[in-house]
Amino acid sequence: MQNSRRDSRQGSGRSSGQPSETAAVRVRGLRKRYGAPRTGYKDAVAGLDLDVAHGEIVAVLGPNGAGKTTTVEILEGFRDRDGGEVAVLGEDPRRAGRGWRARIGVVMQDSRDMSELTVLEKVRATAAAYPDPRDAEEVVAAVGLEQKARARTRGLSGGQRRRLDVALGIVGRPELLFLDEPTTGFDPQARRSFWDLVTSLRDDGTTILLTTHYLDEAAQLADRVVVVRDGVVVAEGTPGTLGGPEARTPVVTWEQDGVRRSERTDRPTALVARLIAAAGPDGEVPGLTVTRPTLEDVYLSLIGESEDDGTGPRTDQDDDTAGGAPAGTEAA
Known part of the structure; x- marks a missing residue:
């Protein structure tokens, strides 16, 4: 809601x-x-x-x-x-x-x-x-x-x-x-x-x-x-559009002939269907995954992952006994 x-x-x-x-x-x-x-x-x-x-x-x-x-x-x-x-x-x-x-x-x-x-x-x-x-x-x-x-x-x-x-x-x-x-x-x-x-x-x-x-x-x-x-x-x-369409495009990853491959596409279902059809009678595609970028993924791409040393934005929460500001918050 x-x-x-x-x-x-x-x-x-x-x-x-x-x-x-x-x-x-x-x-x-x-x-x-x-x-x-x-x-x-x-x-x-x-x-x-x-x-x-x-x-x-x-x-x-x-x-x-x-x-x-x-x-x-x-x-x-x-x-x-x-x-x-x-x-x-x-x-x-x-x-x-x-x-x-x-x-x-x-x-x-x-x-x-x-x-x-x-x-x-x-x-x-x-x-x-x-x-x-x-x-x-x-x-x-x-x-x-x-x-x-x-x-x-x-x-x-x-x-x-x-x-x-x-x-x-x-x-x-x-x-x-x-x-x-x-x-x-x-x-x-x-x-x-x-x-x-x-x-x-x-x-x-x-x-x-x-x-x-x-x-x-x-x-x-x-x-x-x-x-x-x-x-x-x-x-x-908005949280769902930050970074633009390209940053939010899903990534399909799979293994082919022992090589890990990936493709960014705005039609992941169609790509998965083609991969399954090409896989032969059993329809199995090794290592097949579809990843949709999260807000965290987009954020890290915007600031540069090398700049985030573990003290930047987090996705988990301290327990109720913690006090003060989060570790590493800026002093300025």
Whole structure:
């Protein structure tokens, strides 16, 4: 059901090359560099363009150091930029005031803001800063912390802290929600429940910008996927069309005369039928397989597999005792 809702909205995405005055997020030529004259400068973001339509879930993927976190921090107003134009909910984040801040929600990559407050007290205190917050108890339940509602936040496990971060990000009923590695430390059941929550938020009209190292999460949730490499967007599209038709073309592989052969074709059924017909009376084709490229396959082809050292996007999930950001997440 989640996939059908997502697919029905695929037409709402806007290309980064098409300006949109009504986009929830509009970025043109964004630049940010780090360093000093003595040591030299490095571009973390090198002319990035991005649009996020209202009511859309966009997942941003990329290898470590690609500029994802720097870009998101600029959009959130936590980091200044060196160049380019940025509009978030119609305002420039570096000039926006408290009213703008109340319209966005942020789930950071790693929060250490623990205190003597209980989970429910912390969520209620955060809710009090917003004009139309969600019910704190409902939010605590939605992130799977009902059993810890009366527990002090300083005693939470890593996975429980992560769930609290999510609760604090959504309790204000934001128009635009930034989710940076939101399910780190979630167990599989909590992760599925969170996906349902994110989908329901989108269906209620919340715009969501998601950065994640989990490709299955991007495939499940996103209306559109944006791949960033070396500080620029190198590809974007729906999870099912990213990379274009050629990247998504099935590959038929088989053995013939002791040699492994393969052919990329948009008509795999016809090719398989020909191979079987040519195989003789028994119709057996040794080693016959048909492989349809996954989002992971397309992603790796876009960034270059050599750049992914095992710390880039993943397809599995840590257990609920893990805390903090995924290993190898970019610092910038």
